[in-house]
Amino acid sequence: MSEAATPGFFQRIVLPGLAFKAVVIGGGYATGREVVEFFFASGPIGGLLGLALAMVIWSLVCCVTFVFARQVSADDYRDVFAALLGKGWIAFEVVYILFMILVLAVMGAAAGEIGAALFGWPAWVGTAILAALIIAITGFGTAAAEKLFRYSSALIYGTYAVFFVLAIAAFGGGIGNALDSAPVGDGWVTGGITYASYNVIGAVLVLPFLRHQRSRRDAVQAGLLAGPLAMLPALLFYLCMIAFYPEIGSVALPSDFLLGRLGLPWFALLFQAMIFTALLETGIGMVNALDERAAAVARHRGTPMTPLARIALSAAVVIGSATLAGRFGLIDLIASGYGAFGWIMLIILVVPMLTLGTYRILKRPVEA
Template sequence: MSEAAASNGLFRRLILPGLAFKAVVIGGGYATGREIAEFFIGSGPQGGLLGLLLAMAIWSVVCALTFEFARQVQATDYRAFFANLLGPGWIMFEIAYVLFMILVIAVIAAAAGEIFAALFSGPGWIGTAILLTFVIVVVSLGTAAAERMFRYSSALIYAVYAVFVALALWAFGDQIGGKLAASTPGSGWIVGGVTYASYNVIGAVLILPFLRYHGTRRDALVSGLLAGPLAMLPALGFYLSMVAFVPEISEVALPSDYLLSRIGLPWFTFAFQAMIFVALLETGVGMVNALGDRAISAARSRGMIIPAAARLSFSALIVLGAGVLATNLGFIDLIAGGYGVFGWIMLALFVAPLLTIGTFRIFSKPMEIAPS
């Protein structure tokens, strides 16, 4: 095997799953900063940081166990995964997932509208329409296209976040350090970290189509443990930048725009908001692609083939319906009213069974594959 091939294999086995997980969670997790403000700012600078680190640890553990469980039962979509984990109860997860997906797409659609309005002073629905159109197009091209997008878009996202943190430290770094040093952990950071981790960790089962390169338990566990830091690193930098403006930033609809205005570089404001748009696109593609792959797998098990036109129509129906929801509910209301509820639902339907039943089965004996 050539050195290039070996390097590519290592990337696909250990790094790609973390990038795919980051892609699914970033748009609904921290791209605009609104979610970070909702779950962590209220606990104070130190408390919020502890909450984020707790959420990162939960992501790593759950991803590692999810990836290995999926490898053992040969699950390539969430339906097969939960058929093995919950038995007939898998349908409860699918119902919850479809509702959650609609919520997330509504959130990213609303965020795209906010970004377009902030950048161009135009009607927000144009930004929403552009984002949803791109989601439909990429998903209609299949998982391979999504994989290529995640690889290149991740490089852009990490680079722009790195520049953002450097500029924030240059512009108001003294305020960040001062507020961190003067604070003590407030109450609620454990609940905030667990809730935030729980509603986002659903991404671990949505990226199963990207785990096909795993060949050993080591591949699954190592890539899972890396997924937490890979997904959380931009959020940690974003949070530290937000600390400079606690507590007033907790009431801002778009904390990213608030911080960029204080950095005061118009060219970077445009670059950062464009990057957020890409991050929102990643999440929309990841969420809808998971449901599309599940539908294709179900059709194949019945000897049917879903044509490309049907997949396109299916994707369009989902994202356009969520877009309508986004135009009728406020951005902050969507996050505050929906994410917390789904966090506890996912904790009950996914995290708790995985940490108990799933962990026992992973490490106790060979597993039988449930019929699809």
């Protein structure tokens, strides 16, 4: 039988986790600043505990969400929230669109800075390249995104692994000293919950990537694996950063700080390319979720969504996000904005899914 007829372990179990990582990484830890904001105040060990807690929350929410989506035959986030919250599903869509605008705007600005730093381009060039790639790839649907995530994930995991090895060789003693000398600070539970909550939106955005699953067991295994797959790069990055605790906590871009300490221009170039790839992954994951939502509406009306229509919608979303962000100054809201969205997602996604979702799964078990 063909691969399409008999999806393998990678497609059924690993791919959803890679897609979840893709949605998380761009706004979650690509530059390291996000991890510092949520975890450095708790000290090196407290930060590790917070990251571990966030990983557990990601796995639990992904597991319940994937199983619940299978049980109610949901292919996109609207179907899941309609089954979970009834007419309250609209609350998630409004919050998601606002969050997507914020994330796309911030990532566009970051891509512009990468282009300027590496090639001396005007800032708009890097932003335009990122936007064009997001639009082009999402125009061909979930299958195109899956192919990208296969190769981009190899680059991302490989780069973070090399980064960790180089950091251990260069300043590994600082990592050990920080772990030995710094006490466990307060706030790691709150930091872990908030950080997990604003990123866990990926659990419902990656539902189109569950199309290869064939059983409840697939959904459970993929959900449990999603947390570690998404957190592993962040954990390696965090361990590198704590070599310079607490100094690095006040640095705007911890990644640049560490790359400067390594003093390896070739790796700095590779790392910047990896960050651009991470931004691309996140943009594709977020826009593809909205495209699939629109495609479901089109199928319901009997008019399948064409690639041209997908491209038009993706372009409207990406370009519109940049325009709105520039007009209303959304980029300046990143620090407070991400924290606020974390609490909002805790209320409308994490708590309902882990309570109502779990109750309905247990009340009406699905196949093994």
